[in-house]
């Protein structure tokens with residue numbers, strides 16, 4: 001089909017809403033941050049920007065016979081804030097499975113347990129033994145609140161030593177737990193300091209199994225001890241592979257490190273020949289990861305392991321390992337390493353066109369559809385299409401939230417929205433287009449315009465179910481799609497990359513994103529942010545009229561729902577078809593009606609249709625005009 005504007009003369013006629021304002025509503029938290037100079041109206045981090053940090057040295061032991069996970073960790077916590085911290089909030093995510101804790105996820109009775117037992121706890125020189133003392137240390141759902149004897153002063157560091165244990169869930173997987181009797185995905189397993197930031201102070205949110213995560217960056221050094229017949233995959237670089245793997249496996253790993261072809265590093269023969277582990281294997285696997293927001297690991301005594309590597313940065317030749325670890329009975333998984341390879345390639349070079357930020361990405365055949373830094377826990381899928389979409393979606397999260405330090409709990413569209421558009425752009429490149437144009441578009445259309453279609457700026461903590469899914473995925477992803485269409489590829493990627501360069505490793509909030517794009521694009525996009533984020537607008541463009549106008553015709557389109565969307569018009573005339581396109585800029589400054597003048601005589605026009613498969617529309621009926629109907 002030909003896309004051509006040549007037969008159109010386009011004097012756009014607008015009706016402007018007199019109430020339009022170019023200033024975005026700014027929350028008091030963000031106003032305060034701007035006054036303190038931690039955030040700026042130009043979207044760059046302020047000169048007083050700070051964030052806290054926790055470094056973790058952990059030794060964790062997992063016993064598959066008892067499902068007991070026990071750990072010993074030292075946290076070095078850096079209070080880089082200008083504030084004195086009189087309390088410390090420790091997150092105990094495994095307490096999602098603790099009896100009596102408030103949660104949204106359904107957990108089988110048999111998977112409920114006593115939660116995390118703290119065997120010892122030291123902060124600075126102070127030892128705390130009693131965790132039910134409201135004045136000193138106490139549990140509040142999945143958080144442990146500590147009032148240290150010595151306050152944590154601004155720009156100071158405190159060391160915490162914690163020993164702990166709990167029983168891993170064998171059923172009711174919520175992003176962690178047993179996969180089968182020889183395979184486990186273990187996440188959110190270690191006590192960690194919550195986030196104290198310049199916007200909200202302490203993040204006191206209790207994990208309920210629905211909203212996702214918000215964590216500070218830190219360096220992780222983790223030793224994982226498991227029975228010697230288990231392989232471990234984890235966030236971070238492997239530090240002692242030769243201590244545990246046989247020479248044969250090490251040799252294959254080395255080949256894979258520079259091979260674009262997939263190497264079956266562990267195959268069925270390796271199991272049958274008992275040729276996977278070193279005769280002197282210790283069963284303790286060491287990993288190290290710098291500047292990541294989380295650490296997860298997975299183990300199996302029977303999974304196959306496919307690895308290849310991708311050049312992610314053409315200028316330096318840097319490579320990322322793309323891996324899949326899987327059960328041989330899940331046939332869809334035989335292609336997942338290939339999908340991971342392609343995903344990492346397309347993300348680095350096509351969308352978001354930014355070198356993949358980690359040294360490896362391992363997709364583990366698991367129980368969920370969940371991302372962790374450098375790790376993915378994906379259930380097997382029914383079709384190749386499902387596998388491609390799922391793999392590309394979860395790997396896309398490497399950028400958002402992990403590279404960018406997004407507060408997913410509060411701004412899920414800054415995380416899931418990107419993974420949604422990423423999946424929808426990349427899956428077709430891998431031969432599997434989205435059925436709905438953009439993943440979850442239909443779900444957004446269904447809810448749009450209802451009282452559940454809350455403005456995107458609404459804090460994700462405050463809603464769940466349909467509103468959560470729609471805003472986080474479909475509407476978030478569509479917004480980025482419309483934004484790219486509006487700015488054009490060059491300006492869009494320039495703006496996106498400036499945002500990513502300015503905020504990676506930090507904690508951007510929505511206003512940082514808005515103002516970063518305004519600044520980088522050189523355009524004041526507040527009219528766009530206003531409608532997409534702050535108003536009860538929904539997608540509904542309609543053809544108001546098609547009429548004779550001089551020697552040609554005039555087509556009038558009304559934006560009934562108020563959401564700025566691109567206009568795609570397919571005009572059928574004299575047995576031919578022409579498509580004409582305008583970006584959402586036609587709705588700039590609150591305009592609600594646009595008209596376009598065409599040289600096509602009214603007598604030859606048979607049909608005019610609005611929209612394409614990417615553009616949502618609540619009421620498609622008013623998108624078509626047919627002569628004499």
Ligand SMILES: [Zn+2]
Pocket residue numbers: 393394397415416419
């Ligand atoms: Zn996601």
